[in-house]
Amino acid sequence: MMNNKSLSALVDQVRGVSYKPKDIHDTLNDLSIALLRANNIFDGSIEFSDVIYVDRKRVSSSQILRRGDILVCASSGSKDLVGKAASFNCDGEYTFGAFCKVVRPKNIDDADYISVFFQSPKYRREIAASALGANINNIRNEHIDNLVINWPVK
Structure with a gap:
């Protein structure tokens, strides 16, 4: 049995790291961390x-x-790129840039199901309609929070 559930009940959202050119390191070391950007979502x-x-x-x-996070391109000049998403299920320590956001399932057991939703045509259609801007297309928190997912009744 299934029912509709708002994503706001299932996930938290985290905005990416803002940085300046002087904050970039040439190598990974104790003072740096690997940063993923929208071009890393493919x-x-x-x-x-x-x-x-x-x-x-x-x-x-x-x-x-964190394992189970969904990395989302949240801002782009291209409406085809904004909203693209991928699950993070890797070892290693990574962060993500300011043009991305993370959708973090509140319950790790729900991560796989939510991740599948972020690859669905329904998600892509609804985000494309919501994120339109004059020059830069942006996904705001409410765009994700207001998405409705068909959720299994437990």
């Missing part, structure tokens, strides 16, 4: 070949990616 997966390293001082504990 076909529902995270691509790790083009990461940058940012100063750890710029990163809050909530901005460290």
Whole structure:
């Protein structure tokens, strides 16, 4: 049996790290952390070949990616790119940039089900309609919170 549930009841959202060029490190070391950006989201997966390293001082504990998080491109000049998403189910310590956000399931047991929703045509349609801007397309928290998912009754 299924019923409709608002995503606001199931997830929290975290905005990405803002940084300046002086905050970028050449290598990964004790003072830096690998940062993922929208270009690391590709076909529902995270691509790790083009990461940058940012100063750890710029990163809050909530901005460290956790297993089950869904990384979303939240701002882009291209309406085709805004909203693209991928699950983070990796080992290693990563954070994410300011043009992204993380959708974090409140219950880790729900992460796989929610992740599938973020790859669905319904999600892409609704986000594309919500995120339109004059020059930059943005996903605001309420765009995600107001999405309705068909949820199994337990």
